[in-house]
Amino acid sequence: xxxxxxxxxxxxxxxxxxxxxxxxxxxxxxxxxxxxxxxxxxxxxxxxxxxxxxxxxxxxxxxxxxxxxxxxxxxxxxxxxxxxxxxxxxxxxxxx
Amino acid sequence: xxxxxxxxxxxxxxxxxxxxxxxxxxxxxxxxxxxxxxxxxxxxxxxxxxxxxxxxxxxxxxxxxxxxxxxxxxxxxxxxxxxxxxxxxxxxxxxx
Numbered sequence: 189x190x191x192x193x194x195x196x197x198x199x200x201x202x203x204x205x206x207x208x209x210x211x212x213x214x215x216x217x218x219x220x221x222x223x224x225x226x227x228x229x230x231x232x233x234x235x236x237x238x239x240x241x242x243x244x245x246x247x248x249x250x251x252x253x254x255x256x257x258x259x260x261x262x263x264x265x266x267x268x269x270x271x272x273x274x275x276x277x278x279x280x281x282x283x284x
Numbered sequence: 285x286x287x288x289x290x291x292x293x294x295x296x297x298x299x300x301x302x303x304x305x306x307x308x309x310x311x312x313x314x315x316x317x318x319x320x321x322x323x324x325x326x327x328x329x330x331x332x333x334x335x336x337x338x339x340x341x342x343x344x345x346x347x348x349x350x351x352x353x354x355x356x357x358x359x360x361x362x363x364x365x366x367x368x369x370x371x372x373x374x375x376x377x378x379x380x
Contacts, residue, residue, distance in 0.1 A: 226342050230333050237326050252344040
């Protein structure tokens with residue numbers, strides 16, 4: 189069973205990942221990315237998709253053309269967990 | 285310049301594509317799909333992505349795990365056009 193982040197770890201996550209912000213109404217983290225075009229956005233999403241299925245941890249995400257909006261949370265933990273911290277780090281490394 | 289569907293063509297589209305419904309507040313069509321798992325959902329999305337970029341007509345879509353929600357509209361036509369009818373047909377052919 190994955191544990192929810194402690195209050196300190198949650199604060200450290202948002203302090204250390206300035207592109208992410210707390211979601212309204214749930215213990216989750218949101219970000220937005222913008223690419224040059226759909227080809228680039230889809231390439232990014234494909235890399236995240238492979239990571240997600242390998243780690244059995246899947247984002248909620250929205251895409252239209254070159255824009256991608258992502259919400260991370262861990263249903264098993266009823267909030268943010270280390271799985272989200274790891275995925276956010278992976279995503280930030282791909283940020284254009 | 286792509287033309288918006290006529291009122292008759294719009295009605296025919298929704299009559300002939302029962303999995304699609306008019307969106308609230310804009311001239312667009314929405315649908316939801318559910319797959320066995322993320323692998324299947326992503327396979328579907330990948331096929332639509334290739335179609336979309338080939339036809340330079342991109343969906344608005346949301347995914348979490350095995351669920352996909354899609355909104356189609358044509359910005360250049362300020363509403364539904366034949367491009368959306370064609371994409372909806374492509375999507376319906378892949379529906380599980």
